[in-house]
Amino acid sequence: MTGPVRYEADEGIAWLTIDRPEARNALSKAVRDGLWDGIRAFNADDAAKVLILTATGERAFCAGGDLKEMAETSLQVPPPDFLPQFGRNIDVPKPTIAAVNGVAFAGGFLLAQQCDLVVASAHASFAVSEVKVGRGSPWAAPLSWLVPPRLAMEILLTGDPIDAERARDLGLVNHVVEAADLRDHARNLARRIAANAPLSVLASKRTAYLSAQFPIEQAYEKAEEIWEPVYMSADAQEGPAAFREKRTPEWKGR
Known part of the structure; x- marks a missing residue:
C-alpha cells in the first residue's frame, strides 16, 4: 500500500x-x-x-x-x-x-x-x-x-x-x-x-463482547456455541500434549 x-x-x-x-x-x-x-x-x-x-x-x-x-x-x-x-x-x-x-x-x-x-x-x-x-x-x-x-x-x-x-x-x-x-x-x-492458540484467541475475543450484546444467560449460551468447535479442534489436544511432553505447542489453527 x-x-x-x-x-x-x-x-x-x-x-x-x-x-x-x-x-x-x-x-x-x-x-x-x-x-x-x-x-x-x-x-x-x-x-x-x-x-x-x-x-x-x-x-x-x-x-x-x-x-x-x-x-x-x-x-x-x-x-x-x-x-x-x-x-x-x-x-x-x-x-x-x-x-x-x-x-x-x-x-x-x-x-x-x-x-x-x-x-x-x-x-x-x-x-x-x-x-x-x-x-x-x-x-x-x-x-x-x-x-x-x-x-x-x-x-x-x-x-x-x-x-x-x-x-x-x-x-x-x-x-x-x-x-x-x-x-x-x-x-x-x-x-x-x-503466540497463543489461534482458535482460542478468536473465541476469546468474541466471548469478551457477549455481555455487551446479550443478557447474561443468553451470553453463556452463545459462549458455549463459540467454544464447542475449539474444544473439538486438534489444537485443543496439542496444548495438553505439549505440556505433558515439555515442549512448545505447534498450533495448526484447526
Whole structure:
C-alpha cells in the first residue's frame, strides 16, 4: 500500500500506520480509503494474527475528521461507509491494538475505542470533541459500555480531553508508556497474543463482547456455541500434549 496509510506485516503482526503528520493525521478521504484497504488486507492475511493501528509523529495519533475537507464538500451526515467501524460496517475477527502516539480526538477517539486493546504514549490525550465544532458522534454509542455512564456523559457533553493516565484509570487504555517505548510495547503485547492458540484467541475475543450484546444467560449460551468447535479442534489436544511432553505447542489453527 502507498499513500497516507501503510500496511506492513512481519512475524504474524500487521501494522496499519496513518502517515499524514503534517495534518495531525486527520481523516481525509485518502486516509479513510487507506484504512479500508488496510483492514481488508489484514482480514485477508492469514499469516497476520494481530493488527497494530498507529500513526507517524508524536503530536497526533489522529485529530479526527479533516475539517477543511468537510467544509469544502459541505459534508452533512457521513455515509455508512465513511470510515471502517469494527463490528458495525466491517467484521474484524482477529485482535487489534491501538498504539496511540499523540492526540486521539473525534474520529481518532473512534479509531482507538474500536480496537480491542490500547497502548498510549504518556503524552497522549483523548476527546470526543464533536460538540465543540457542531458535529456528531453516533459512533460513541459503545462508550458507556467501556466506562461508567456518568463518565461517558462527561466525556461526550464537555468534549474536553483527558490525558493518558486518566484514560487508563477509566479503563479506556490498557498501558501507558513513554513515547520512545510505544512501538516496542505494542509489538511485545501483540507477540504475546500471537503466540497463543489461534482458535482460542478468536473465541476469546468474541466471548469478551457477549455481555455487551446479550443478557447474561443468553451470553453463556452463545459462549458455549463459540467454544464447542475449539474444544473439538486438534489444537485443543496439542496444548495438553505439549505440556505433558515439555515442549512448545505447534498450533495448526484447526
